[in-house]
Every structure is written in C-alpha cells, then in structure tokens.
Amino acid sequence: MAGWPFAGRAAELTRLGQIARESALVIAGPAGAGKSRLAAEIVEGFPQGEFTVARVSATGSANGIPYGALAHLLPAESPGGMTNPLRWAAEAISVRGRRLLLAVDDAHLLDAASAATVRYLVANAGAYLVATVRTGEHVPDAVASLWKDGFAVRSEIGPLTAEDTALMLHARLGGPVDDTTLQRLYRATEGNALLVRELVGAALDSGELAEERGMWRLAGVPAPGPRLTELIQERIGKLSGVQAAVLEYVALAEPLGLRPLTALCGAAAVEEAEARGLVRVEAAGRRAEVRLAHPLYGEVARAQCPSLRRRSRFAALARTHERYGAHRREDPLRLTLWRIESGLGAPPGPLLKACRLAWAAHDYPLALRLGHLAVTAGGGLEASLLLATVLDNAQLPDEARAVLDALPTPVEPAQRVQVTLAKASNLAWGMNRLGGALALLSAEVPELAVRRLSLLASATRPAEALNLADALLDAGGLEAGQVAQVLNARALALVQLGRIGEGVAVLRTALADGSWRDGVPVLVSPLHSTWAMAGLFSGDLRMTREAVASMSAAEADQHGWSRGEGSLALWRGQLAMAEGRPRTALSVLHAAAHHPTATTVGGCMGAYAAALAMRGDAAGARAALTEARRRNRPTWTAFTRWAELTDIAIATASGQTSEAAHLAAEAAASARLDGLPGFELLALHDLVRLNAAGSSTVVRLSELRFLGIRAETTYRQARWARDPEGLTEVAREWAAQGFTLFAAETAARAAAVLRRDGTERRRRNAETLALEYLTACEDADTLPLHSLGAPDLTPRLWEVVHLVVSGLSNREIGERLHLSKRTIDNHLRTIYMRTGIPERSQLGRLLLLRRR
Template identity: 30%
Template sequence: MIDGVASGTMKGMSVIVGRDDQIGVVEALLDDACAGRGAALVVRGEAGIGKSTLLDHAVRAGRDRAMRLLTVTGVQAEVQIPYAGLDHLLRPLRPAPSDTGSPYRLAIEVLGILGESEAPVLLAIEDAHWLDAASWETLAFLCRRVEADRVALVIAVRDGEDIDRRLAAAGLPELRLEPLGPDDAETLLDRTVPRLTRALRARVLDEAAGNPLGIVELGAAAVRSGGSALLPSSLPLSTRVERTFGGLVADLPPLTRTVMLIAALDDGGDLDEILAAAALVTGAEVPPDAIQPAVTARLVLVDERYEVRFRHPLLRSAMRQQAAAGDRRRVHAALADVLAHDRQRRLWHRASAEPGPNESLAAELTEVAVRAAQRQAVATALAAVGRAAQLSGDRAERGRRQLWACDLAFEQGDALTLRRLIGEIDETALHPADRARLTWIRDGLAGGARTGPDRLLTYADHIDTMRREGQRDLAVKAMTEVCMGVYYASPPRAVRDRFVEVTLALDLDADDPARTVILSQVAPVEHGAVGLDRLRRFAPRMDLAPVQRVNLGFAAFAVGAFDLARLFALSSAADLRAQGRIGTLTQTLATAASAAAALGDTLAALPLAAECMALAEETRQPMWVLGGSLVAGLAEARRGDVAAARRRADDAERAIVAARRFPMLALVQRVRGVAALADGQAEDAFHQLSRVFDPADRAWFPDYRLLMFGDLAESAVRGGFLDELRSLVADLEPVAAQSRSPALLVGLAYARAALTGDYGAALADDLAEWPFDRARLRLTYGAWLRRSHRITDSRPPLRAAAAAFDAVGATPWADRARAELRATGETRRKPIDAMAALTPQEQQIARLAAEGLSNREIGERLFLSPRTVSTHLYRIYPKIHVSSRTELAHVITSSDVT
C-alpha cells in the first residue's frame, strides 16, 4: 500500500525509494538502543517529503528486532492540552500521566517505566510539531537523558518557524530529508502511477519537484482528472496536495464527511466518542458504518482498539482548513458535551467552541490555572492561563493574565515561551502597577537586565507604584526578584537608599522572610547584622516554602554567611528536585556551589557547579551558566587545577565585559587571585584580588569585599604586603562592626593574627563550619611557629591543616602544609584521592550511592534514568578500585576524613 510518501510496491513488499542512507541511520539508531546505548533522532523536512514512510520503516525494523513499540501522532486539536500527546504515547503502559510534576521530572519517571520493559523500546512520534508543549518538553528532556537506556526515539516533524525554535532549544540530533533526485522521482512515479502519458508524467515530476507525496498524489489526481488536476501551479505543493485530499473527501457521503471532520477536530481518536459527537451535530443517531466509506477510500484506518487514524497528516489539516468556522465551533461544542466526564478535555473544547471573548470562561480557565499552580502543575497552569488571556474581554485583565503566564514560564525555565509571551502583551492596556511588573519581567526575567543606576531607580519607582496602586503582594514579589540584580550591580549609595526606602514602605513584618531577603541583598552592610540574626532564626524552620529558602540562600550568601547559604540552598534543592522545577533549581544549585567553594570545599562545589551549568543550559539561562562556570573556576583553583580556572576566568571576563556588568568582574578576579595563590604566586594574587578593593578599578565591588577578604589577607601575608594589609584592616573594621558579616570577621581575625603574631583569639573562634579558613589559620600559625624555631609546637597545627586541606580537596594548600612539616623534620604522606579520578557527575553519583540511595532514588535526584545511574556506577567502581557499594562508601568516607 502506498502511504503517501517515498515508497512503492514490488511483489507485495513495501519498497522505499531513494532513502538508503537515511534508512541506515535509523537502523543504526535502533541497533544502538538494543545494545544499551539509547539515542534519539529528529527526522525533519517539508510536508510530504517522506518522514512518515521512514518512521513506518523504523517501526517495522523495531518490530523485527523484537522492540517494544510505542507510537503517537501529534494532533493539532490537542496542542493546548498539557500532556495529551504523552498520554496517548504511554497509554499501553500506564494510566494518563499525572500533571502534578514538571516535564523534566515526568521525563525521568517515563524513563523509569520504559526501563522496566524486558525488551528494548522504540518510541515513534509522528507530527511532533503538533504535540502540546508539555509533552514536547518532556520528550525532548527524555531524549537528552537516554544514555545507557535501551530506548530509541524517532521523531518526525514538519519544517516551520515554530519547530525551528523548538529544535534549536532542544539540541537534538536531526536527519533532514531532501527532495528525491530525478532518477528516484521517476522510479517512484513509475511504480505508483505507471499509466500516465509522457506529457502528464513530465508535468507531475516538474510540479512535484522531488516531493514523494506530491509525486504519488498528483500522479493519482492526473490519472483521475487529467492535467487540470495540476492547476494552479502557483500554489504551494502542500496546498495542492491538501486540495487533492479535499477532493477525495468531497466524494464521500455527507454523514461520512461530518464524522471525518469530527475526527479531525477531536483531541482523541475513539470511534464511539466521535460517533456520539456526530449524533449531537446531526441531531440523529449515527451508526458505526458511517466511517466505512472513508476507510474504503483509504483515507482513514480504524484499528483493533477502534481508534481512528488518518492516512496522512495533510488529510487531517485539509479537513480542518476547509471546514467553515461555524462548523468547527459546532463540532467542538458537541465534543465538549460528549466529554462531560473528562473535565479538562471538555474545558478545552468549550474554549475552542467559543466565538469571541468570554470573561466567564476566561475566569474558569484562570481558576484551573490557580489550582494547577498550587499543586506545582506548571505546564497545565501555563496552558490554562494562556487560553484565559485569549478569551479575556477586558484588555487590562488580559494583560494581567499574560503577566502571570510570564511568571509561570520563567519558573518552568522556558525562556522561549517567556519571550514570546512578553511580545504579545499590549503595554498600553496595562494598569500602572502591571506596567511596572512588565518592566522587570522584560529586563530581568527575560534575560539581561539593564542594571545601570538610572534603570535601577526606574525599577524602584515602578515597584513603589505597585505598592501605591494596592498591588502590595506583587510589589514584594518584584522586589524579591530584583534585589539580587541590585546586589550584583553594586549601585551608588543613593540607589541603595531608594530601594531600602521602598522596601520599608512595604511595611513587611520583621518575621517575613521577604524583608530579610531584600534588605540583606540591597544593603548587606547597613542591614547585614539584623539580617544575619533573622537568617539564623529562619534556618531551623520547616514551614518555609522552597522558593523562600532559595531566596534566603541568596541573602545568606550576600552577607557572607556561607554555612547558612549552603543550608538553605541544599534544603530547597531537595524539594525543587521532587517538584521538577529545574529553572529555580538551577539558581539554588548555584548558591550551594558558591557557598561550598567559598568555604573551600572543592569536593562538594564542583559537582554542584557542574549540575548547575548543565541545568542552566537545559533551561536556557545563560547568566547562570556563566555563574556556575565561575564557581567551578574558584573550586578548580582551590584544588590546584590552575589552567582550567584561568580559562574559565578569561571566558567569563569576555562575557561580563560584553554585557557591561563590570561589578561581576570581582568574581573573575577572585578566581584569578586564588589560582595565583594555588600556583605559589602570592604577589600576583595580591594584585589580582586588590582590584576588587580599589574604587578606581572597574572590578570594584565594595560589598563583595565582605566575601573574599580572607583570600586577599592570605595573599598579603604570603607576598609581604603587610603595610597594605594593615590599611585594609583599618578600613574594614567598621564595616565588620556594622555588618557582622561572618566571612569578613573570619578574614579579619586571620589578618590581625598574622599581623600581630597573636593567634590565640583567632584560634579560639568557632570555625567548625569554616574548615578551609581554620586550616589556613593553622597553616600560617604553624609556619610562624616554625620560623620562630618552636619546631615541636609547630607540628600539631601543621598536621591538622594538612589533614583539613586534604579533606576538602585543597591540594596546593595541603602540599604547603606538608612542606612546612618536612621543614620541621616530619614527613606526612600525601593521601591518594580516589575521587579525583571521577568526573563531577560521577562524584555526585558516587556520594549518593555511598549514602545508601538506590539507583532509582539517585536518578530522581539528578534527573537520570536508573539504568544510566547503574552504568555510571559500573564505570566508577574500577576507577576507584572498588567492587560494591559498601567498598564505595568506605573509600568516600575515608577520603572525606583524611
């Protein structure tokens, strides 16, 4: 049977013409999947180019390999229904997917289900450009996670701007189908329509231009109607083929045409459902045989489950496009009545049946969105509020719903949708408070906030407008979002004062986490001490929402409470992972990694930074990719991988200068300074780090001085810049007294001890949460004792320093401590760091396995399939010379306490 694509019939067998290379690619993909090397492939091209035939071949080849087959065809009628496509795809395996998670979490759940199959699995997805956004995001994420799974995905899509954007974001391998060459085109036409006259044959080949479906269908039309079937040639080929299909439908009985239109507009394919809707449209019972003329004409198939399937997607689109608007609305209304038992599908058909603005229906959809958002079903919420905006009769209310949709897209990490939604908003229709909200969404959430002083003052004024307009909650939300931008912009005092003024005008209760989050970042010196006290009170609370803990982590980092920042970040990450909110998870991972790196814990920082960067790439958050890279650079510098750290610093500097975010150069300078310290170049380290403390330098960042003074003090002590250090200590003592920043206090204690030789007070401080700084202090103290010829006294602090540096992976500092010990006559062997042989992701998996988590639990946490986790462990064991989880736990525990 010819399926409207590049195939012909020879001796009863289906033969594909002109696609040998492409068939080889598909079959290699299936072989890899069967061998445990999961992979995905997007087959793309214009309408009728042969995608369906190649997909059919993949299905047959998968069946020949005893693969489990799961198929779905995207349907335009379902494009607004979250997870509709995934529901159809997985129906043979499980009930409809829950919408309580995100596409990312659901993708891993699906991979787990597929992994339970004894046979390898092929997912064949036709017309993926018509998949709903949630199904597409789930499958795209799944495609990027089939590493060691016996799963193959072959996805057929039609060319177009929308699919170009989807594919650019998805980053999946593509196989483009081009038109057939002249010889193959002639072969296909001869096999399918051998009786054409020479003139008509030449005309068909010319008009089809190598498009297989055009060759088959235009050739058949020429047989039926002669040359007139090929006019007008000015129309696109797909339109002419659609008209050919439309002509075939026109020959059907009227009742069959009605049933066909309902099938084309239905978001399901159940024959009984279609017939029930047809009865409502026609006002009389419709027998099952009403579909038979279409089956006989080979326009549709009815499978063993009584599901109606169209012969070709263009036929379905032809039915939709040729139907009058009133007929389409009547069909949707009938389907809504038939689907009274299925609230969600019924609601979408009601929305499609609505001829114009309907505020009542828009409000109902908004309520659906609210309930979905409350249970973290962001994809459903986004689809519902988007349609509610379209149905809004009030322009201002439409804008408000569009703004909420922007929020949801950002939370989901969907940058493409966010930018599209922003472009659809009519700013002139918004209330002043909503215009203020749009300003921050456009400049901040959509990427690349303009953070000059004037722009920041505009934000502050807009947020104050929200407050005065009675939108206090939105004003608090906006201020919470913008305060990090204020911090990293390092604006003049007047700008900070304005933000403090607006924040205080919000009249937030002292126990409201938002007050601490905002003031600790906007003014970490002036409000740092009070903020630190509140942060310590918030730390043990169990009732804080994940996003509140994310923001508290930001605030804790800004005031230099790295231990609290890591606590808040890691506790929120656990919940965000469970909810699959990877857009926000990316940001809290950056905080956790930054805090670990600042504390000198390279073993924790590097895996966290690696995951942050991977998810930031996944969710298209370039500034968080940059931030994660800088954190990784700092951790690499501390562990002695100086070349890698300097490469990251150079790359980051180029991006920061291009974006004119000059205060963030402080982060670059810290990486360079610590790399120089690790490399034994204390003088260079001092000059690199001093730039952050110099108001005349474009890397000047006064608040960041709180966070990195310990590194500068060490470079001054080792490089002999003691006079400069005394001046810096004098400048920062009042800052420390006002802010009570833990990081600054620790750094000042170290500097005072090194300058005076009085180490007693510094050593007496509780530095249990600051292992690197405590070890640095002991190293400097031990070296001072040795130079003072107190050899015996010098050994204990030097031993403790070496052990502590080894435990956090700060190898250059550990080597210095061992060198000092050797100078006292004591030799300390350098431990073998088994974990150093592992990649950051492997380290993460190894630690979780050592903690007793199962492969499934590890996969859920890291968004990997259980089989992929198992494969990673299989590679990890020989690298660190273990053969079991028990031995793995012992090696990791030993490494951590060395």
C-alpha cells in the first residue's frame, strides 16, 4: 500500500499492538486484506531506541534456498566446521544490549531453515515477533508451532469495514468521499484494501473519480484498470475450458440456478469452480443459486468475453432456461433479456412483461431499453404509455412528453383515461405545471380522482386530501394499485395533520400488501418517506431508523432510479442531522443534492444547506438553499416548509439571532394557519433553542403535546428555560431519544444559567454533561453551543491535549515534553475527569471550544 497513508482499523491496531508487546503476534488474513500495512504500523508503535528491528520479506523464489529469507541479516560466509547452523544463524541475527523485534512479512513463504530460526529466536532467545501469513496457504511447521505451542497469538483479520474504507480513502485523497462513491467502491471491492487501492488508482487515472464541491465523487460504476485486471487474473489463476465457462455463465447471468448451470457445464466443473473460490452456491428458497465469489471477477470475465461467444452463451442460457421452465416471478424478464442479447429477439408481449418487471425491480436503464424495444416491435398504445411512464419516473420528462405527443387520439374511454393519467403526471412532475395537471384530472372518474389525490397530498393540502381519500375508499371498486395510491396519500395527509399513529398504521398496511408493487413500484419511496417523517415529527427516531432501513432494503438492487436514490438520501440525511451528525449528513446527501435532473434535487439540496448551517457555515448554506429553491419542483410544496426552517438555521449561523427568532415565529404561525402541526413544532423548537420562547409559545407547545415525545420534551425545555436542574433533566431526555445535539445544547444552556447564578461545581457538572453529548456530534457548531466555554485546564494540560490531537502516543508526548510516560498518563486521566470526555480520540472537541 505504498503511497497510501495508513488509516482505519484503529481498534485492531490498538488491540494487536498490545498483544505484540506481550507475546509474539502472527496476523493472518486473505490476500490484499492489508496485513502487511497493519503489521508495519504495529512495528512502528514499538518504542524507538529500545528495539532492533530485523525486517524479513519472504518470497516464493527464495523458498527453496536454506536461510534464503534471512540472507540479508546473516554474514556473507558461515564459520568453518559449523555443527549447529540454527544456533549460528540465531546468534548472528541477535543484537547484544537491545531487544530484537522480528518483522516477518508473508511468513507462510519462509524456507524451512529461516522458519526454524524465527521459531528459535522467539521460543528460546526471547525475541519479539510481528509476522503475517496468508489465510488458506500452507504454513511451515516451525511457524505454525509458535501459536500451537503458546509462544505466539494468531489473529485473523477480515476485510475493511465501510467506515475504515472511508477513512482510508480520505487519507489517500486528502478529502472525504461522498457516501454514494463509498458504497460503490465498497460493494465492488468488498473491503479488500489492495483492490480498493487499485480500483481508486484506475478511477483517478481515467478521471472518473474527481473532487466536486469539496467531496470526491465517482462518476458511474467503477471499472478495473489494467493493473487490477492482472491482479484479478492472478487470483483466478489458469482455468480449464469448462471452468472458464462456469465463470462466464455466472458473470453474464448472476444469480444463476445450480440446475441449469450444471446442465450447461457439468457438475464436476461447477464443483471445481466452487472449490477454487470462483463461485459460491447459496440456498434461495427451494432452489440453489450460484453467484460469483467476488464482484470484480464478473467485471473481468465480462470484459474479456468476445462478442460472438457472449451471444452464444446467452442463447444457451435461454434454451436451457426454457427447457427447465420459468417458474419464478423474475424469470420472464431474464429469459427475454437473454434472447435479446443472443440476437434471437422477442415479440411485444414478452417485452412488455419484461419491461414492467424491470420497472418493478427499479432497474431503469433496463426498463427503458425494453420499453423502447416493445414500442419498436409493435406494442401499440400499451407499450407507448408504459414507456412514457418509465421515462417520467426516470426523470426524462421531455422524452416522455415526446412519446405522449406522438400518440393518436384514443377511441376507447379506458384508453383515454390512461393517456390522461400519463399526461397529468408528466405535467405535474416533469413540466412543473401542477395547476394544469389538476385541471386534467377534474373529471369524476375514479382513476383520475386517485391521481388527483396523490398530487393534493404532495402539494401539502392534507385536509382536502384526507376527505378525498376517505370518499374513494368508501366508494370501493378500486384495483390493488389504486388502493395503495389512496393509502399512500391518506397516510401522508394524516402525518401532516399530526395524527401520527393513524398515519403510520395506514402506511404499514400498504407496505404489508405487496400486490401493488408491479403496477406502481414507485410507491415504495413515498410510503417510506412518510414513515420516516412520522418518526421525525413525533420524536421517535427508532421509527425513522426503521423506515430508512426498510427503504434501503427495498431499494437495495435499484439501478438508475434517481428519485428513489434521492428520497433515501434525503431521509438518511435528515436522520443524521436529527442525531447531530452534520458531516455524515453532507456525505449522504452530496450526490443526490447535485444530481443533474432528479425531482428530489431541491429537497436534498435544501437538506444539504441545513447540514452546512448546522456546522456554522452560513455562507455555504445560503448559497445551497438558493440553488435548492431554484431547482425544486413546485408540485412538492412541502419543500417550502423545510426551506423556512433552513432559513432560521442560516440566520442563526450568521449570528442574526433576532432575525432567526422572527423567522421562527413566522414559520410557526404559517404552519399553524395551514393546519400543519408537525412543521409548527419544528419552528417553535427553534424558538426554544434560541432562548426566545415567550409564555404564548409555552402554551402552544402544551397544546401540541399530542404529537409525541418530541413535543413533550420541547414543551418541558421551554417551561424550564431558566431552571438549570430542569434543563439538565431535559438534556438527558433528549439524549435518551437520540437527539444528541439537542441534549448538548440544552446542557450548555443549563451551564449558562448556572454561570450567572449557581455554584462552580454545578456549572462544571453541566458543562461536563454538555461535552459528553457534544463528543458524539461530529463537527456540529450551533449557536446554543457557543455559550459552552472551554474547560478550565492548566497550560500544561492544554499542551498535552494539542499533542494528543496531533496523533502522538503518550510515550512520544513524554519525550517531547521531557516527562515520563506515567506522568502523561496521569495528565490524561485529569483531563478526562475534568471534561467528561471518555477517550483520546474525542479530545479534538476541546480545541474547537477553545477557539471560540
């Protein structure tokens, strides 16, 4: 990993570093996991001047030469008449007066003599050892006996976590990557450090990975470059013809049923491919499916499969699949796609069915391809309407309008209704003409009324939407997809009206019934969004987390669905901000906020602005909100409510507290007038956070307690605005609910009250509590926190804080300050006790407080 700073694996580095100081250590892991770099960091952590480090890099080429791995550590000539070469080698390597530290990389490749010498030095001469071995490889008996006989600890390391991968990328690129880029790279490499390095190198060389507005972003799907392709080919190894066929078939059609794959390649070939780690076999209901052992195997196999052989493979897949029968829901889609790829083609009927299945799976590029083919193949009005619908949902409104304009005037009433529905959706979401869409939907036809209802709910007209929803449900006669659309609108209206429990019950009913998913798959996104918003309004962040997790699972295999990606990013970002994590929110929102066409851009950019304001970046937040207002779709009028709240945050971050309080009061009054108690609560809470809530605000908050625990806690905070004990209790309540930033702010407010009228001990306790909560809030920097002063530390203790934050160990700090390590340990314990900060990794927060 030369050229890449070490990052991530902090817990493993600490744990294994401690083991290495107490016993010999052998780090085991798969190729490319980062064993060598981790071992090097552990070795660097040993006190300088106390150890002589003997570095050994074993190789396969020297494996057959006695002492080949140790040749650079031994004299050029051995003494004549030597009767004990093992002891001679050990004594030649040992250094008198210093302890010996052996750093052995790839110890599984040691020749027998070198392995025996390493064992002798550890077991008999007291040498320290940090070694690496590759999992699954034969290890010399002398090395294996070290952990078997208790002289060493063998520790297995796995792939990097997503969090460690993010740290690694940040260290290499000099800045954060957005969350979408991180997830793409992590899925492609499965956390293998070597593959991360090579894939990032290829993306940098091609220009696909570039910095955009302060974050690194990957354009499209990462593709392996020549070096990475060579690494994958080396890992795959030389394959027989039938093994190569197994790899190609699975790469082209993953997941592929075990039975058809066996029919194509033979059972022996599939078993050999599994044994070699090329594929893995998984249970899928009553059927076994075969998948690639690593995603990048497929990238390489597909890239190297010639065109004619690829067509032949797809034709064989189609024939075999037809022979065994298409029994699963997705089989018609796969079969149609394989026929197209093989050049056999498909008639309109199967193409239409395949297009609907691809749309239901949220694979928009494939659905659009199949839709165009269905129209070309003579699918008629049905194909054109389906294509226009998919185009609209793919954020391509102009193309959808062109398809609709080319339609002949339908004769049948049912066809006219379908055309009207398509044109209304295009007007509302694609062309930003909500009024025109509602006018098209004015006829008293159930199908049109359902679409009108959906638009009314999105336009934040909950009372009107609820009345229409109830009337439609009472009338009955609706199809499953129409019922789901009504339930979706009804749930949103109920939540907007503050009837949280009723709204959540309705949306859970809709999500539990999957009969609508093929007809209106896009409902997955708004149903989950309403669910997430219900948790945010009520203060039940567990509900919001559950909604976000469910939405992530429902969209796990989506491809090119920018609206779904945007909705998921929006609520992940909102959740992160509610938890006081603006840095995470910005990473999650970055790609969706800067999407070129998605209808969700305005909302995501608005949330992005709110996260910037939470970090104290008023100028950046103001620019982002201006762009959000420019790009928002007027059909989604709830955006204006979120934008008003962001205006309050920007004014606060600018230090304009009077203006912020005025904006908060106006936003609350407007929301109350329009019957939107959830938004009213959020605005009133901002008044409370600004310490600007009067008696009328307290009264109104008391009336809003029906919304849930968030309203109850906000009311208590407003009521006890000058009671430090009450504020401290409220701070703990916010923390228990997961609103950690609000907890820190409220504890800081309690400390400010005590600073004017209270004992030193009580003030310090409140400040310590605020710091405890603030350490979990990433880089949040809001106005209520500004009253929180830096803790009272001596100049020497502040010096220690600065050196810890710079990355020095306690021993290194002691050397810098000419103090013993024990003294530094004691200083740190004093710092922890006075500040309430539990560990060194969080001491950077103190420097932020000191700079204010």
